[in-house]
Amino acid sequence: MMKLNGIKENEDHNMSSLNNLFKRYILHYNLILVTVLLIHETFFYFEGNTNIAMVMFSFTLFLILVTVVVYKLDYFILRYLITYYIVVHITLLNILIFAFLKNTPEVSVFILLIPFGIYNFYSFKTVIYCIVTIMLSFLTIVSLPEHYYPDVLQVHYSAYVGTIKIISTFFIIGIFLLYYNILISNEKVKIYLRNSSIMHENDITLDEEDYTAAINETYTALYEQIIDHFKSEPWKDPDFLAQDLAESLNTNTTYISRAININTGMNFKTFVNSYRINYIKEELKKDNNYNRYTLMYIYTSAGFRHQSTFNKTFKQFENMTPSEFINSLLKREMPDPIEEMKVINSAE
Numbered sequence: 001m002m003k004l005n006g007i008k009e010n011e012d013h014n015m016s017s018l019n020n021l022f023k024r025y026i027l028h029y030n031l032i033l034v035t036v037l038l039i040h041e042t043f044f045y046f047e048g049n050t051n052i053a054m055v056m057f058s059f060t061l062f063l064i065l066v067t068v069v070v071y072k073l074d075y076f077i078l079r080y081l082i083t084y085y086i087v088v089h090i091t092l093l094n095i096l097i098f099a100f101l102k103n104t105p106e107v108s109v110f111i112l113l114i115p116f117g118i119y120n121f122y123s124f125k126t127v128i129y130c131i132v133t134i135m136l137s138f139l140t141i142v143s144l145p146e147h148y149y150p151d152v153l154q155v156h157y158s159a160y161v162g163t164i165k166i167i168s169t170f171f172i173i174g175i176f177l178l179y180y181n182i183l184i185s186n187e188k189v190k191i192y193l194r195n196s197s198i199m200h201e202n203d204i205t206l207d208e209e210d211y212t213a214a215i216n217e218t219y220t221a222l223y224e225q226i227i228d229h230f231k232s233e234p235w236k237d238p239d240f241l242a243q244d245l246a247e248s249l250n251t252n253t254t255y256i257s258r259a260i261n262i263n264t265g266m267n268f269k270t271f272v273n274s275y276r277i278n279y280i281k282e283e284l285k286k287d288n289n290y291n292r293y294t295l296m297y298i299y300t301s302a303g304f305r306h307q308s309t310f311n312k313t314f315k316q317f318e319n320m321t322p323s324e325f326i327n328s329l330l331k332r333e334m335p336d337p338i339e340e341m342k343v344i345n346s347a348e
Contacts, residue, residue: 019075021187022121025180026078026085029117030067032176034060036169043165059092076252080243082121090114090134098141102149106166111138113170116177120184222259225249233279235272236303242268276302277317280310284329295322 037060044053066085070078093110100107114134119127229248234240242253245268249256253268260271276299283298296307299322304310314322 018184018187019079021184023070023075023078025120025184026082027067027070028180029176030063030070032173034063034067036172037063040165040169043161076247086118086121090137094137094141097138099150101141102146102151104162104166106163108138108142109166109170110173111135113173113177116174116181120181216262219255219259219262222249222251222255223263226256226259230275233275235275236279236301238303238305240272240303272303273313274317276304277314280314280322281318281325284326295326 037056041053041056041060044050044056073081093114097108097111111134115127115131118130122130226245226249229245234244234248237244242256246253246256257268260266260268264271266274279302280298283302284295299307299310304313311322314320314325318325320328
C-alpha cells in the first residue's frame, strides 16, 4: 500500500505543479498585456488621438476583468476556457491589425507571437492548424483594397515613435513568452525525471510487474467509484463530459480516461454510450408501445440529442438497427401459430 500511495502522490504532485505553472503563465501574460495597453493608451491620449485611447481603454477594462477571473479560478476549471480565450484574443488581434495596418503596418508582427504563446497548451498538430488559420485570416486582411482600411491615426501621430512602440512591445511580450516556454518545458522534464526516479525514492523499488499491478490497483479503485457514481444516471444529461465526472470525484480527466480504458478497453464516450444503450434496451423491453414517438422519448431521455447519432451508436453496440431490435422483441412476444393450434387441439 505504501508503494501505491507513493505512485499516486507523485502523479498528483506532477499534475498540481504543472497546473499551477500554467495558471501563473496566463495570469502574468494578462498583467503584462494590461500594462502594455495602458502605456500605449497614454501615448495616444497625449498625441491627441483620444478616440483610439478610449476604445483601447475599454478593451483594457475587459482584460482586467479577465485577469481577475483567471486569478480567482482554479486551473482545473480554467483550462476548459483557454480555447475560447485564445479565439477571442486572435479575433481582437486581427481587428487591431485591420484598424492600424494603413498607418503602422508593423503591427502585423504580433501574429508571429501566437504560435509561441499556445504551443504548450495543444498538440503540435493543433498548433499547425491554428497557424494555417491565422495566416489565412491575415492574408485575407492584407489582400483587401487600400480604401478598405480606416485611417484611425490622423492627429499628431509620429510614425517613427509608433514603430518604436510596436517593436518594443513585440520584444517585451516575446521575451515573456520565451521565458515561460522555457519554464514549462523544464517543468515537463522534471516531471519526466521524477517519474523515472520514483521507484528509487525512499529505497522503494518496484519491478515492472509490481509497478503495473500498483497502477492497475489505483485505477481499479477509481473505476469502482465511477461505477458507483453512474448509479445516479448522470449520463442522461446530453452535455455530460469527462470533466463533469472528474469534478464530481475530485480527480482529473486523465485519471478518469485511464481508469475506464484499463478496466473496460473503452474510451470515455463509448463507456457512457454503453450505459445509454443498455438503458434504452431495458426501456424497450418494458414498453410494449414501440411507436417512433415512444422511441424518441426513450433515446432523448437516455442522453442522445439526435436520432442519427442514436441509430449509429445503437448499431455499433448491437450490430442491428433500433428497428431491427424492436422487431426481434415483437417476434418474441407474438405467439407461435403452430404451438397455438397444438394447444387448441389438445384442449378439444
